[in-house]
Amino acid sequence: MSCRSPVIVALDFEQQQQALNLVSQLDPSLCRLKVGKEMFTHFGPDFVKALQQRGFEVFLDLKFHDIPNTVAKAVAAAAELGVWMVNVHASGGSRMMQAAKEALLPFGAQAPKLIAVTVLTSMEQSDLTELGIMLTPAQQVQKLAALTAAAGLDGVVCSAQEATLLKQQFGQQFQLVTPGIRPANSAADDQRRVMTPKAAQLAGVDYMVIGRPITKAADPLGALKAIVDELA
Numbered sequence: 001m002s003c004r005s006p007v008i009v010a011l012d013f014e015q016q017q018q019a020l021n022l023v024s025q026l027d028p029s030l031c032r033l034k035v036g037k038e039m040f041t042h043f044g045p046d047f048v049k050a051l052q053q054r055g056f057e058v059f060l061d062l063k064f065h066d067i068p069n070t071v072a073k074a075v076a077a078a079a080e081l082g083v084w085m086v087n088v089h090a091s092g093g094s095r096m097m098q099a100a101k102e103a104l105l106p107f108g109a110q111a112p113k114l115i116a117v118t119v120l121t122s123m124e125q126s127d128l129t130e131l132g133i134m135l136t137p138a139q140q141v142q143k144l145a146a147l148t149a150a151a152g153l154d155g156v157v158c159s160a161q162e163a164t165l166l167k168q169q170f171g172q173q174f175q176l177v178t179p180g181i182r183p184a185n186s187a188a189d190d191q192r193r194v195m196t197p198k199a200a201q202l203a204g205v206d207y208m209v210i211g212r213p214i215t216k217a218a219d220p221l222g223a224l225k226a227i228v229d230e231l232a
């Protein structure tokens with residue numbers, strides 16, 4: 001049965017055993033797991049399979065950004081791996097996103113959710129300005145979300161700060177996956193557009209990606225349960 005919790009725990013560890021030690025404390029009914037660039041580059045598909053064998057649904061967060069053909073093949077490879085969710089960068093453009101979506105058609109109901117990254121939650125106004133983007137983060141998110149919706153993807157990665165706006169514009173079905181979630185009194189670390197779990201829930205977020213506030217906690221299971229209980 002699919003997990004009902006909105007929490008996705010981001011596994012960002014140098015050592016596979018560190019991650020597996022944490023995972024052994026967690027329960028697939030409380031969270032899904034996210035494998036990103038660091039752990040996938042170190043440990044590859046076998047690490048994803050190890051998590052799946054423990055009963056967890058996996059979000060493969062590799063943020064593909066390449067020519068349409070390459071991204072389509074990469075997304076299909078993720079589907080073959082049986083991941084629950086996979087993502088591309090919306091800034092790769094409409095043709096790239098459409099190619100990714102088409103690559104998942106043969107997988108039918110078994111296809112992973114396909115979402116697109118808009119503006120990284122670590123970015124603020126000054127980061128966009130230095131790239132020559134003269135829009136606010138919310139405006140840039142909205143622009144890239146519109147391309148994503150038009151390409152027929154399932155939703156976007158954005159910050160919870162844009163959630164209310166995006167739900168109003170693209171509807172409840174358009175799924176919002178938000179990193180940059182920080183319980184009250186947690187360090188923001190390198191995140192810039194942050195929100196607490198409860199505020200994110202009230203803003204309409206579907207899935208919350210939470211890494212260090214759980215993985216670096218003295219009691220990771222306690223930290224996860226406190227968040228899940230607050231959201232219940």
Ligand SMILES: O=c1ccn([C@@H]2O[C@H](COP(=O)(O)O)[C@@H](O)[C@H]2O)c(=O)[nH]1
Pocket residue numbers: 010011012036061117119120121122157158179180181189191209210211212213
């Ligand atoms: O915009 C984005 C996209 C992806 N991430 C990833 O989410 C986690 C967040 O971890 P924390 O420790 O909770 O900051 C991390 O794996 C990022 O690569 C993101 O933060 N922002």
